[in-house]
Amino acid sequence: MLTQDDVRPKRVLLAGWFSFRDGEATAGDVLALHRVEEVLRAADIPYDVVWSPGFRPDARHFDDVRPGDYSHLVFVCGPLHGPQVEELHRRFAHCVRIAVGTSVIDPGSPAVTGFHRVLARDAPDSPPVEDLAAHAPTLPARPVVGVILTHGQHEYGQQRRHGQVAETVTRWLAGKDCARLELDTRLDTADWHLNATPAQTQSVLARLDLVVTDRLHGLVLGLRVGTPVLAVDPVAGGAKVSAQARACNWPALLTAERLDERGLDRWWYWCLTSGRVAARQARDAFREDAAPDSADHLVEALTDSARR
Known part of the structure; x- marks a missing residue:
């Protein structure tokens, strides 16, 4: 008679499209994996996960796996x-092979028939079930960061440090646990990738936790809606971004010459804590017209010009 230990998986290898060398990892795939991991942990079933070396270079890859170490292979999503x-x-022929949370397009395909059991989310002539990602463990929210960088402004000539600034900032951001959203203040009525009106741009910025930018209007538009801004001046010696930060009394500014990860980390923390209040105060000051701007003198300038 078989005992529970006889039929219990010895060790399970979890794989998916996120495992192949030229595969890709999507948020839905990884959440589906988390759901399967949750189920296996609750059942106290040991398992390993195999990842694409392009996505997670330091993790376990198929080249590291000895098929004989596993009794079961589970293909996820x-x-x-x-x-x-x-x-x-073929490689895991000795394993019990199960597909879970997958789509079946051709039930007769060798990719499908090779599994001992397919627990599909959708398949011909079968009712669909909810995707595994829908039931994955809840994840804590991460800061949503809008990134507004420019590679232009050639009018600054040899003072330009835009390339170095962009490289440093994007490399640093890649290591931050945040949701990054690449944005542009440029408007276009024909290109759907870009906003067509200032109101559309404002609506995006107002929903962010932070703006990281080396553009003057990235700074001003972020503060205008009360979103903290981590600004970098990409011009050696300082130029319009530094000048605007002074005019707005906004402290979260780094110069091209003093740009490093330590400074970025410092202002990152400030922007996501005390900077939230400071940004709302800057927004309220803009709305109250608390400080004069150059348009306040425009009528006088026009009148003076007419007299000459």
Whole structure:
């Protein structure tokens, strides 16, 4: 008679499209994986996950895996098709192979028939079930950061440090646990990638936790809606971004010459804490017209010009 230990998986290998060398990891795939991991942990079933070396270079990859170490292979999420999935059946022929949360396009495909069992989310002639990602463990929110950088402004000539600034800022941001949103203040009525009106741009900025920018209007428009701004002046010696930060009494500014990760980290923390209040105060000051701007003198200038 078989005991529970006889039928219990010895060790499970979890794989998916996020595992292949030329595959890709999507947020939905990884959340589906988290759901499967949750189920296996609750059942006290040991498992390993195999990742694409392009996505997680330091994790376990198929090249590191010894198939004999596993009793079961579970393929998580995505469509069941193609030679990469078929190869899993050959390499892990001794394993019990199960697909879970997958889409079946052709039930007769070797990629599908190679599994001992398919727990599909959708398949021909079968009612669909909710995707695994819908039931994945809840994740804590992360800061949403708008990134507004420019590679132009050639009028500054040899003082330009835009390339170095962009490289330093984007490399630093890549290491931050945040949701990054690349934005542009340029408007375009024909290109759907860009906003067509200032109101549309403002609506995006107002929903962010932070703006990181080396543009003057990235600074001003962020503060205008009360969103903290981490500003970098990309011009050696300081130029319009530094001048505008002074005019707005906004402290979260780094110069091109003093740009480093330590300074970025310092202002990052400030912007996401005390800077939230400071940004709302800057927004309220703009709305109250508390400080004069150059347009306040325009009528006088026009009148004086007419007299000459």
